[in-house]
Amino acid sequence: MGASLRALRALVLLAGFYLLGVVLLGILAGIDYAALSGGLHGPAAGKLVIVSVVLAIPIVRGLFMLRTPKGEPPAGVAVTEAQEPALWEAVRDVARQVGTRAPDEIALIDEVNAAVSEDASLLGLRPGTRRLYLGLPLMTGLDEMQLRAVLAHEMGHYANLDTRLTPLIARGRAQLIRTIGHFHDRADGKVAKERAKQEKAAEKRIAKGKKAKEIDTTGQGVTYRAMAKIYTAYGNFYMRATLSSARRQELAADLASVRVAGRDSAASALRELNALDSAHDFYMSSYATLGVGAGLLPRPGEVFGGLRRLLDARSTELEDLRRELSTEPTSPYDSHPALAERVARIEALPDDGRTGQSARPALELLSDADGALAALEQVVLSPQALALKRLDWEDLVHESMTQYVGQGAEEIREALSAEGAGPDLAALLDAIDADPALRWRIADRFPKSEQAAAATGRAAREYARPALRRAVNQLVTVELTARGAARWQLSWSDSASLRYLADGFEDQLDLALDAAVADQADTEPLRKLVLAP
């Protein structure tokens, strides 16, 4: 099948979406007509007409709905050409090479992603405002050529590559997925409404002293759901029919990025995307938001900007992620072929002589990268988040870890006070000296595993010993951080760790903790080490 034939088929299939509605309406009208002219009169005829009208409503709605659904645009910072001339220049350059219209607006967003959208009307035949959404985390991890490769791929979808109708198909697909979702939303909405109505009615009945009817929403939204089913079936048919060409378009878009950025940059950009995604998720959960529980955020610009430090520090781990690509497509309807296949196809291309081309980091395309990273926080973060205290990374880690350990020590203090021992380390050690068996009663109050709870005799004590040791160590940490003798250390390549200021302290502390929880308790080493002035 040639390119234009494929496109024509896609157009017919999309038109069929409308046709389906018209045909369904026609069938309903035909049944009514046949019944009425066939001699059906009275209430039966009225009922039939009402049912068919009820069924027709969602179909008619469906016909118009195809235009209505619009995705929520991601929150971002719009940048003008005057603000970021180099970025605009690069984007225009890529658009020119791909052979499509450059976007009208560029917005910087907080995802590892780049996307182009267009407010097209008339089924996408009349072009509208074209927007490029460009993720700053994405730019953080790529060099300029890799970024150009990603941009070329995205704009390639809108390019006049094989036929004028290609963009229409691309838009049609997206629209279709949204329409089906919309049907389901409406059905769900209807069920919720009906439930609320019935609950209200039930309340009234109870108020009047009658027995409430059971709430039953099984039949609700059924017409919407039925319509959604018909449309979903058609949508699946449409998707499957166009899937192979859609996948081919993805590969064609990959070829566009090879033309623009060179084979190696295009392939490495795809590999980098794979690594960046996980790295960014990890960064956001383990670094950027580490202090949130303690009411802390990194300095302005660092919430998203800190990713640079993580990428620098964990290069070996990232290398693994770059190498191990998924061989499965994300879903049977996803138009993107498996990442491994895309990369393999690109890397199988002949050498284009652009191997090893040097490129600056993509963030350097921005005249003020730090400013952009800071501005993005204002748009993306909630007002509550923006109100948090800002600290340097080193202080952020120390402060928040200290606070978390302090919170964790609360539980220990509760167990201590329940056993009549003091709230801090000194008081606990005094209590242990007075009654060593107190330790096991305290440990008995900590949460424990099923096996530990079932253990008896010395085995129970052996289960309790590590928990007790951890608890005492936590109190030691609280004591030492409060006195400035220990500090939580940030590491971009590992988890945060406690650094003791004195040399060889850690080994001595290990021995002292062992002695304090040994069968023959000896609190002296711990006192000397931690509590001595």
Next chain:
Amino acid sequence: MIGLYILGAVLLFGAFKFLRGVYFIRKAKRLEAEIGTLNAGTEAIEARQRAEKAAAVVALGFVAEADLDTENPAPVPPERTAALEAVRTGDWEAGAAYIEAAGQDWHERMERVRPLALAAAEDDAWLLAWRAARPTDPTAALVDADTAIMVAWNVRGGQSGSRTTQEQFRLFRDLLIKAQEVAHEAQRLADPADPTPYIVEQPIGQGLGYSHERYRELWEQVVKRDPKVLWSHISGLQYWCRKWRGSHELALAFARESAAVGEPGDLLSLLPLIAYFEQETYEEDLAAETFFKEPEIVAAVDAALLDLAAAGDEHPGTARLRHMLAYLLFWQDRDEQAVEQFRHIDGHIGALPWSYAGSPKRRYLYARDWAVVVATPGL
């Protein structure tokens, strides 16, 4: 109209399918119930037969099922009961004296250490007091090390690896390492001629997974002090078993070497019997009634019988050997000889081969009652 016909046909077909399904489900339930009744009937008959046979055997003077002791391989000596009672009240000196009384009979020394270690695993106040009062007492260190091993196993539990938690595995290892430290301490403190501080390290090496080389070094320390301690050979065989760090071949080779070292009366001929038994237990496709009749196993049993005769009832390991012999003689259809062993061991079955069974009593009674019925004319 055609549409209605089709709809009608589809509905009828659906109804037919549904009713047929209901019919089959009911039928299956009825059949299941019948099978259940039949099974219950068969079981009742079998149980009655078993009970009749058991009653006849008990009438001949054998111990009834309810009275079987599954904890000990032989009657508990009164001195041991007294020692356990004494330490429970805090009198550790009585425990120390009980162990010391074994003198240089190293096997007996271990036989006395173990029950005290088991007691300490539950309540070790007396042991802590002993250690505190006599920090350089090698016997206290020995009991302490064996206790730590018992505790490690209590923590580890008897479940398979997949049903043992990370916490259990970690503690098991930590505790064995602690036990190892105490064992090494005992080795430093003890009389240089005493092999027991090294014997106590054997199960530690087994649990921690000593390399073959390291285990052989440890074994060297044991045998150069005394090559014939039955306890150490039984313990060593466990290490070389397939289920631990060795194989059927290594285990059998070790057992044969042990048997070769022993003179009649040393009871080391027990080792090959255990090796065969371990192999049969491990290999599911080995059938006891054929495997145990292999000529080499019959020969091993004959050798053990001679060994036993030479030992008399003086050796503290006789009961262990008699248990093993009774089981193998039963499988070899030497029922009269088996009954002779059963008469000696009857009543206390806390030993191999019964302890490996899911229900030790059931395994023991099956073998004993069978042998007794066959060997008793007119029963």
